Amino acid sequence: IREKYCIPADKIVITCGHNAGEAHQHIEMIEALNQLPQNIKSKIVCVLPMTYPEGKSKYIDSVKIKLEESDLEYIVLTQFMSFQQMAEYALISDVMIHVQKTDQLSSAMLEQMYAGSIVIAGKWLPYKSLHDLGIFFLDVGNIADLATVVYNVVINLKKYKDKCMNNRDIIWKNSSWEELAYKWHALW
DSSP states (O other), X not given: OTTTTTOOTTSEEEEEOSSSOGGGOHHHHHHHHTTSOHHHHTTEEEEEEOOOSSSOHHHXXXXXXXXXXXXXXXXXXXXXXXXXXXXXXXXXXXEEEEOOSOOSOOHHHHHHHHHTOEEEEETTSSOHHHHHHTOOOEEESSGGGHHHHHHHHXXXXXXXXXXXXXXXXXXXXXXXXXXXXXXXXHHO
């Protein structure tokens, strides 16, 4: 799958956000990740899915300029992806950074968790309920903390991947149609 998306097989894939909305704070993410030491930057590729919404070409261009000014290896995805392609991409992502300004509950983030990604989310987002369910993910108090957290994840990737192993079952139990449909039906 990595070959299909031109993603180097030897790199740790860090997904930065999940769409082209400014609320994802891509530029701030890039600035923080660019603070990583070179030996860590050489191990990662930042992938920015910016496939929707339409009409964001000016913002996407500003993100690309920031990326070009950085020392980060990157790929910007701009072609709309089918459900199959999104699932394939989730399987090759190692880490997802989700630090948008506000959110209710991101299904794209849950998909990444389900597929085994290590998620780093903004502590200001209302995700305490996910921690309460036992879902493992990391929180950052501010975007500037990303460099420290990503550094620790990269040098301890297997340890963090292992901590995420139960996420799939927890998400299935609390989100799948098969588990929830009968509960909804019982309400009627």
